[in-house]
Amino acid sequence: MIEINKFKSIINKGGLAASEATNQLVGSLLAGDKKKHPPVLWLGTNTCAGDSISFLNSLDPGYRAIITDLIDFRYNHFVMSAEGDMATGVLQDILAKFAGEYILIVEGTVPTRSNGLYCVLGQRSGEPYTALAAVRELGMAAGHVVAVGTCAAFGGPYAAQPNPSGGKSVQEVLNRKVINVPGCPVNPGWIVGTLAHLVWYGEPELDKYNRPTLFYGETIHNLCQRRHYFDSGIFASQPGEPWCMYKVGCKGPVTFADCPYRQWNGEHINWPVKANTPCIGCVSPEFPEHTMPFFEHLPDIHLPGITVNANRIGAVTGTLTALGIGSHLAVSIIKGRLPKTVKIGLAPSKPGLEVLQTTPVQVLVDSIKKKLKKKH
Amino acid sequence: MKKITINPVTRANSPFMVEAVISQGKVVEARCSVQFFRGFELILRDRDPRDASYLTERVCGICSSAHGTAAAYALEDAAGVRPPHNGNVLRNLILGADLLQNHIRHFYLLSLPDYVRGPDMHPFVPGYSKDFRLAGRDNEAMLQNYYEALEMARLAHEMVALFGAKAPFPHSILAGGSTVAPTADVVLNFRSKLKKINDFIANRMIVDVHTLAEVYADYYTIGGRTADMLVFGIFPRDQDDRARYFSCGALLEGQVHQVNAQAINEDLSHAWYEHSTAANDGGIGAEKIPNNKGMLNEQTAPNREKKGAYSWVKAPRYNGRAVEGGPLARLWISGDYRHGVSTMDRIMARVLETQKVGQLMAGWLEELRPGEPVYKPFKVPHEAIGVGLTGAMRGPLGHWLRIEKGRIADYRIITPTAWNMSPRDAEGQPGPMEQSLLNTPVADENEPIEISRVVRSFDPCSACATHVIAPGKSLREFIISV
Numbered sequence: 001m002i003e004i005n006k007f008k009s010i011i012n013k014g015g016l017a018a019s020e021a022t023n024q025l026v027g028s029l030l031a032g033d034k035k036k037h038p039p040v041l042w043l044g045t046n047t048c049a050g051d052s053i054s055f056l057n058s059l060d061p062g063y064r065a066i067i068t069d070l071i072d073f074r075y076n077h078f079v080m081s082a083e084g085d086m087a088t089g090v091l092q093d094i095l096a097k098f099a100g101e102y103i104l105i106v107e108g109t110v111p112t113r114s115n116g117l118y119c120v121l122g123q124r125s126g127e128p129y130t131a132l133a134a135v136r137e138l139g140m141a142a143g144h145v146v147a148v149g150t151c152a153a154f155g156g157p158y159a160a161q162p163n164p165s166g167g168k169s170v171q172e173v174l175n176r177k178v179i180n181v182p183g184c185p186v187n188p189g190w191i192v193g194t195l196a197h198l199v200w201y202g203e204p205e206l207d208k209y210n211r212p213t214l215f216y217g218e219t220i221h222n223l224c225q226r227r228h229y230f231d232s233g234i235f236a237s238q239p240g241e242p243w244c245m246y247k248v249g250c251k252g253p254v255t256f257a258d259c260p261y262r263q264w265n266g267e268h269i270n271w272p273v274k275a276n277t278p279c280i281g282c283v284s285p286e287f288p289e290h291t292m293p294f295f296e297h298l299p300d301i302h303l304p305g306i307t308v309n310a311n312r313i314g315a316v317t318g319t320l321t322a323l324g325i326g327s328h329l330a331v332s333i334i335k336g337r338l339p340k341t342v343k344i345g346l347a348p349s350k351p352g353l354e355v356l357q358t359t360p361v362q363v364l365v366d367s368i369k370k371k372l373k374k375k376h
Numbered sequence: 377m378k379k380i381t382i383n384p385v386t387r388a389n390s391p392f393m394v395e396a397v398i399s400q401g402k403v404v405e406a407r408c409s410v411q412f413f414r415g416f417e418l419i420l421r422d423r424d425p426r427d428a429s430y431l432t433e434r435v436c437g438i439c440s441s442a443h444g445t446a447a448a449y450a451l452e453d454a455a456g457v458r459p460p461h462n463g464n465v466l467r468n469l470i471l472g473a474d475l476l477q478n479h480i481r482h483f484y485l486l487s488l489p490d491y492v493r494g495p496d497m498h499p500f501v502p503g504y505s506k507d508f509r510l511a512g513r514d515n516e517a518m519l520q521n522y523y524e525a526l527e528m529a530r531l532a533h534e535m536v537a538l539f540g541a542k543a544p545f546p547h548s549i550l551a552g553g554s555t556v557a558p559t560a561d562v563v564l565n566f567r568s569k570l571k572k573i574n575d576f577i578a579n580r581m582i583v584d585v586h587t588l589a590e591v592y593a594d595y596y597t598i599g600g601r602t603a604d605m606l607v608f609g610i611f612p613r614d615q616d617d618r619a620r621y622f623s624c625g626a627l628l629e630g631q632v633h634q635v636n637a638q639a640i641n642e643d644l645s646h647a648w649y650e651h652s653t654a655a656n657d658g659g660i661g662a663e664k665i666p667n668n669k670g671m672l673n674e675q676t677a678p679n680r681e682k683k684g685a686y687s688w689v690k691a692p693r694y695n696g697r698a699v700e701g702g703p704l705a706r707l708w709i710s711g712d713y714r715h716g717v718s719t720m721d722r723i724m725a726r727v728l729e730t731q732k733v734g735q736l737m738a739g740w741l742e743e744l745r746p747g748e749p750v751y752k753p754f755k756v757p758h759e760a761i762g763v764g765l766t767g768a769m770r771g772p773l774g775h776w777l778r779i780e781k782g783r784i785a786d787y788r789i790i791t792p793t794a795w796n797m798s799p800r801d802a803e804g805q806p807g808p809m810e811q812s813l814l815n816t817p818v819a820d821e822n823e824p825i826e827i828s829r830v831v832r833s834f835d836p837c838s839a840c841a842t843h844v845i846a847p848g849k850s851l852r853e854f855i856i857s858v
Binding site for chain 2: 048056074076078113118123126167240264274280288293
C-alpha cells in the first residue's frame with residue numbers, strides 16, 4: 001500500500017500528472033490485501049462495443065487501475081495488442097492453463113443462424129471460430145460467466161423482431177449459471193462493481209434474472225429525483241421539460257436499476273430523466289421489444305374501477321406501451337403473456353416498503369383486447 | 377506468393393478479417409471481410425419513427441451520437457420540422473464531444489499500439505515485436521499520454537452526458553431538437569472540460585502525431601490510393617441547415633465536386649446477400665415491400681453460403697468508383713489539409729480534425745441562448761419519406777426513412793465503413809481499404825504489422841458496416857442539404 005507521505009511526494013513531484021498519482025494510489029488501495037488477480041476474457045460477439053467503451057469510462061478506479069490491480073485483462077478485442085491467431089491463441093492458452101479460474105465476460109448477442117457464422121471471432125486451423133462455439137467452449141470452463149450489457153444478458157436490440165441473426169442471450173446458449181449485468185450500455189459502476197465482488201467476495205446476490213441486486217434491486221421510479229412530481233401529478237408533455245417523464249413514455253416504474261443514484265459518466269453527472277428524457281428501460285429483459293415505443297404513454301386507455309397509484313400506473317405503462325409495437329406482440333398480449341418486468345412490477349412490494357394494492361392483470365388484458373378490436 | 381490471414385483484426389470497433397496475398401515482400405491482393413451481421417434495418421421496421429434515434433444509436437457504441445443525429449435529421453425531414461436554434465447547437469456540441477472521444481480513443485488506444493511499445497502486461501502482451509522505432513524517451517512519453525488519453529476520452533464522454541444524458545447512447549439527440557437547457561452552470565462545466573481536452577490536444581496529441589509522422593515517415597507512401605472521397609457534411613451552421621461546418625462534397629481524382637445523389641449505387645456481388653427472389657438461408661428479411669413511390673423496392677436477404685461472397689458489407693460506389701470517407705476526406709474537401717492520401721495522412725488528418733472540432737465547439741458554446749427553447753414538438757406524419765445525412769467519425773453516414781401509417785415501413789442506413797471497407801464490386805474493383813493495402817511492404821509474414829497500420833488508419837468499425845439495402849438502384853430521393 002502506498003504511504004500518504006509518498007503519495008504527497010508523488011503529487012508534489014513536478015511533471016507528474018495528479019491523475020496519474022491518484023491512479024497509483026487507487027491502484028494500491030485496490031490491490032490491498034486482495035492478492036487475487038483472476039484472468040479475465042472479454043468476448044465481443046454481435047455487439048456495438050458500447051459496453052467496452054462504457055467500461056473504459058470507469059472513473060474510480062480508472063481502466064489503468066482496473067487492469068493493474070483488480071483483474072488480469074487477457075482478452076478484449078477493443079484494447080488488446082495481439083490480433084489474428086496470436087489473439088485467438090490467448091483464448092486457447094487461458095482455457096488450457098486457467099480452467100475453473102478465469103472470468104468470462106461476454107458482450108453482445110450470440111447469433112445462431114447458419115451454425116453461428118453470423119459472428120466469427122477468429123479462426124482455428126483455418127476454420128471460422130464462431131462466437132457460438134467460443135461462448136460455449138470458454139463458458140463451460142470458466143470460473144464465472146458474466147453477460148455484460150443487455151444484448152448478452154437478454155438479447156437486446158439485435159434479438160428484437162424479426163431477429164435476423166437468430167441472436168440469443170448467453171444464458172440461452174450456455175447450460176450453466178450466467179451472471180447478468182445488463183444495460184444498454186452497462187454502467188461502468190455495474191460491471192466494475194460486479195467484477196470487484198466476484199474477485200473479493202465471490203458471487204453477489206442475484207435476482208430472478210441473475211442480476212446483482214446490489215445494482216438492480218429497486219425500480220428507477222422509486223429512486224427517482226422527480227418522484228414528487230409524479231405524486232403531485234406534474235407531468236412533462238414533451239421531451240425537454242423538467243418534470244416527471246412518465247407521460248412522455250418513461251419506463252422507470254417497471255425498470256430495476258439505480259440510475260437515479262449512480263448516474264452516468266465519470267463524475268456521475270447525468271442520466272436520462274435528469275436530461276428531461278424518458279427512461280427507456282434498457283436494463284430490462286424486454287428491452288427494446290416491450291419497452292417500445294419509447295415515447296408512448298397511451299393515457300387514453302382507461303381502467304374502470306381501479307384507483308390509480310404509483311405502482312399500478314407503472315405496471316400499466318409497461319403493458320400498454322407494448323401495444324404500439326405490432327401484431328406479433330399484440331398476439332402475445334392477447335394470449336395473456338405479459339412482459340416479464342411488468343409481472344415483477346405487479347408483484348407485492350418488498351417487506352419494509354409500503355404495500356400497495358396491485359392491478360389485476362386480466363383487467364389490463366381485457367382492456368387491451370377491447371382497444372385492439374376497436375382498432376381493427 | 378503467400379496468403380496471410382489476420383482474423384480477428386483487433387483494436388477496431390468489432391473484429392473483422394483481412395486476407396492479403398504477399399509476393400516479393402509486398403501485398404499484391406487484399407480482401408477485407410466483415411465477419412458479423414445483425415440486420416438492424418429489418419429490426420427497425422414497423423416501429424415508431426420517433427424511436428429510431430435511440431434504437432439506431434445501438435448500431436455503434438463508439439459513434440452512437442452520429443446515428444442518433446442522422447435519425448433525428450431523417451425524421452425532421454419527413455415531418456417537415458426544424459429544431460430551434462438551441463436544439464441545433466446542442467446536438468452539434470453532443471456530436472462534437474463524441475467525435476473528440478472517438479478520435480482521442482482511436483489515435484491512442486487503437487492506433488498507437490501499432491507504433492508504440494506497450495508495457496509488459498496484459499492486454500499489451502502478447503503482441504508484435506518488430507518495427508517499434510520510437511526512442512525510449514519518446515516511447516515512454518507516448519505511453520504516458522496513452523493513459524492520459526483514456527482520461528480525456530472519458531472526459532469527452534462526460535461532456536456528451538452533460539447535454540446528452542449519458543454516453544454512449546445519448547438521449548438528448550431527438551427529432552425536434554435536444555432536451556437539456558443550456559444553463560450557466562452546465563455550460564461552464566462543459567467549457568471547463570472542453571478546455572482540458574483542447575489543452576491535451578494542443579500539447580500532447582498534436583506533438584505526438586508529429587513525432588509519429590517523423591519517425592514513421594515512410595507511412596506517407598504506404599496505404600495510398602487515388603484521392604477519391606465522399607463527405608455528406610457535418611455540423612449544421614444553423615437550424616435551417618443551409619450550410620455545414622464541414623461541407624458536403626465528392627472528391628474524384630483530387631477534384632472537388634458537388635455530390636450527385638444519382639451517382640450513389642450499391643453492389644452486392646461479393647457480399648453475403650441475395651435479392652429477395654433468390655434462395656437464401658432462411659428467408660428472414662426477404663419479404664417484398666410495396667413499391668408505391670418508385671423507391672427501393674427490392675429487398676435483399678442474408679445468405680452466408682453465397683458463392684463468391686466474402687463479407688457482410690456491401691459495396692457502395694460513387695460514380696462507379698470506390699470512395700473513402702473520414703477526417704482526411706472532410707479536411708480535404710473543406711480545404712484544410714491536402715497533403716496526400718496515405719496511412720499517415722489519414723492519421724494526421726484525424727488529429728488535426730480533433731483540434732479543429734475542439735476549437736469550433738468553444739465557439740458553439742457562445743452561440744447558446746439560455747432561456748430559449750431547445751426542443752420543438754411535432755407530429756409524426758402518416759405517410760412520408762425523410763433522409764438524414766451527416767458524418768460519423770469515420771465517414772459519411774446516411775439514414776433513410778419511409779413512414780407508412782405512422783410507422784417505419786422501411787429504414788436504410790448507409791454507413792461509413794460500408795464505403796471504406798467494402799468488398800469488390802461486380803467489375804472486380806476492390807474497396808478503398810483493399811486498394812490501400814496494395815503494395816504495402818510486409819517485412820515479416822508472421823508479424824504483418826504494416827497491414828494492420830494501413831487498415832487501422834481508416835478507423836474501421838465493422839459494428840456499423842453491415843446493413844441491408846437495395847441493389848443496383850440509385851438513391852435518387854436523397855436530398856443533399858448543402
